Each structure stands twice: as structure tokens, then as C-alpha cells.
Amino acid sequence: MVDTAPVNAGVERGVGTTALLVAAARAIETHRPDSLAADVYAEHFVRAAPASAGWPVRPHQVPDGDADPLWGRFARYFGLRTRVLDDFLLNAAHTGGIRQVVLLGAGLDTRAYRLDWPSGCVVFEIDREGVLAFKHQVLGALAAEPKAARTPVATDLRADWAGALTGAGFDPTAPTVWLAEGLLFYLPGAAETHLVTTVDRLSAPGSALAYEVKLEKDLLAYRDSPLYTSTHRQLGIDLIGLFSREPRPDSAGDLTARGWSASVRTPFEFSLLHGRGPLPEPNDALAGNRWVFADKPPS
Ligand SMILES: C[S@@+](CC[C@H](N)C(=O)[O-])C[C@H]1O[C@@H](n2cnc3c(N)ncnc32)[C@H](O)[C@@H]1O
Numbered sequence: 001m002v003d004t005a006p007v008n009a010g011v012e013r014g015v016g017t018t019a020l021l022v023a024a025a026r027a028i029e030t031h032r033p034d035s036l037a038a039d040v041y042a043e044h045f046v047r048a049a050p051a052s053a054g055w056p057v058r059p060h061q062v063p064d065g066d067a068d069p070l071w072g073r074f075a076r077y078f079g080l081r082t083r084v085l086d087d088f089l090l091n092a093a094h095t096g097g098i099r100q101v102v103l104l105g106a107g108l109d110t111r112a113y114r115l116d117w118p119s120g121c122v123v124f125e126i127d128r129e130g131v132l133a134f135k136h137q138v139l140g141a142l143a144a145e146p147k148a149a150r151t152p153v154a155t156d157l158r159a160d161w162a163g164a165l166t167g168a169g170f171d172p173t174a175p176t177v178w179l180a181e182g183l184l185f186y187l188p189g190a191a192e193t194h195l196v197t198t199v200d201r202l203s204a205p206g207s208a209l210a211y212e213v214k215l216e217k218d219l220l221a222y223r224d225s226p227l228y229t230s231t232h233r234q235l236g237i238d239l240i241g242l243f244s245r246e247p248r249p250d251s252a253g254d255l256t257a258r259g260w261s262a263s264v265r266t267p268f269e270f271s272l273l274h275g276r277g278p279l280p281e282p283n284d285a286l287a288g289n290r291w292v293f294a295d296k297p298p299s
Helices: 016-030 042-048 069-094 129-141 162-167 189-202 226-235 251-257 267-274
Strands: 100-104 122-127 149-154 176-180 208-214 261-265 289-295
Touching: 016 042, 016 069, 016 129, 016 226, 042 129, 069 100, 069 176, 069 208, 069 226, 069 267, 069 289, 122 129, 122 162, 129 149, 149 162, 162 189, 176 189, 189 251, 208 251, 251 261, 251 289, 261 267, 267 289
Parallel strands: 100 122, 100 176, 122 149, 176 208
Antiparallel strands: 208 289, 261 289
């Protein structure tokens, strides 16, 4: 195990633990025979943090397989999400010609290390300092080499984060592809609105954005769902307790009003597209999840 004692506090408490949850799901996905995404670094994060060291990182460590609400269906959801958003980012870079990437609430996302970026790409990773320090330590011990210029930006997305990003070398005159994966549910409504406004302000024509939201009415409606109760019971992570309870803004509407085009999709559409992934079920905590893909028109 990597010695992360001085820095693991960032992922051992509160919303930081959710980054470990997603990492464990990606580790399992990596080793599925029908894997949708491969992340060889994910299991190292899980093993390095005492809070998660005993969690499964291989399919055979999940005795109930896909019937397990947490390490089966929910983990597969994260695997599907990883694949869909990998494809979105790579398409923006290779087809859209974008060379600047910003991962908002990057957590333990290793896309800078594992995706085949075109030359000249820079990847900014925004998260809280403790999460980034833990990530740095684990990847450093593995001597992992990024495949793009990677710049961590330690800041709180509830505050004014644009200064930290531009101070780290972000260029607002170059088109950017932005990603907010598994982030916005944790932010107060005003912080989400500020995030969208800031993304728009910092986005040159030809930029793109993908983000994940939950329909507001579903935040509490499924509090007794197998997905939430198993995550709480097995890991001690109370997702509902970590989510912001504030009214959610209509960010897709805001972007449209600002001249972006936005398409709002359900994850289930992508399960059908890939022939694997979660499908709707009763009392489903995933029912309100939406993945939004937005483009700012080229000038
Ligand atoms: C569920 S994890 C998702 C991480 C990553 N995007 C992924 O999908 O693997 C949520 C991440 O958002 C970060 N986060 C939540 N609130 C934040 C805030 N106010 N400022 C910066 N980061 C925040 C957490 O630290 C955590 O790493």
C-alpha cells in the first residue's frame, strides 16, 4: 500500500469519499470481460486509502455480481458514464480540434494519463486540495506519466474559481472542452449557476461542455432505493446527505439562452447504444440522472 497518511484526509471524509467510490467502480469495470472503459490506476487509489482498502476492485470480489445494487448495477453505471464521457472528450479533441480540457471536480479521474490525446493538449484538473494531494501521491508512487500536459488546480468550486484556473495558465481565447462528471449534485444551486456562467464566460467559440445532473424531484424521492441504502450501509457514504438540497437551476436552459446548443440524455439511452449498462427499474435512484452535452457555436 502507498503511504498516503499525510494526505489521505482529502478522500477519507465527506464528499471526497465519493471519488473513491467512483474509483472502485472503475477498477471493477476495467476487469469485466465486457468492459466499457479501462482505468489501470483506479484500484491503486482504492487500495491506498484506509477508508476503501477493503472494497472490491475486481468483478470476482462481488459475489452477487450485477445483482449487487452497489458493486453491480451502480458500478456499471459509473463504467458506462466513464466510457461515454471518454468518447465525448476524445471526440472534442480529435474531431473538434480542441486542445484545452478542464475537468471540474476531477476527483480521481485519470483521463490525463490513460486517454490518447492529440499532441499539444493541456488538461486542467480542478478539485479540493486534499483530493488532488492524495491523487498526486498515489500516481507519483506508480511513476505514472500523463499523456497530456496536466495541471492540477486546487480550489473550491463554491468560491470564485476562475482566478485560480486562469492563474494556472488556462487560456480563455482557446476553445475548451469542459467536464463536470458526478459533481453538480454536491454544489448549492447558486454555485451551479455560477459554474455555468463562468464556463460560458471563459469559453471561446467552438467550446464544448458535458455535465451530469439529477432532476430535482428525484433527489429525495428515491432515498429508500437499493442503490442509496446499499451505498450507505456497505460504505458509510450517505449520498443523499452529501447532495445539496437546494432547488436546482435549469442549466441546460441557461446555456441555451446564452447561445449554446444543449442535448439532455438519459444514461439508459447509452446502455442501449452500448448493449450493456443499467436499464430502468422500480424505485430507481438513477431515474432522474441526466447527461447534458452542450456546444458553443464556432464564430
Ligand atoms: C463523485 S466525485 C467525482 C469525481 C470525478 N469527476 C469522477 O467522476 O471520477 C465528486 C468530486 O467532486 C469534488 N467536489 C465536490 N464539491 C467540490 C467543491 N465544492 N469544490 C471542488 N471540488 C468539489 C469532490 O472532491 C470529488 O472529488
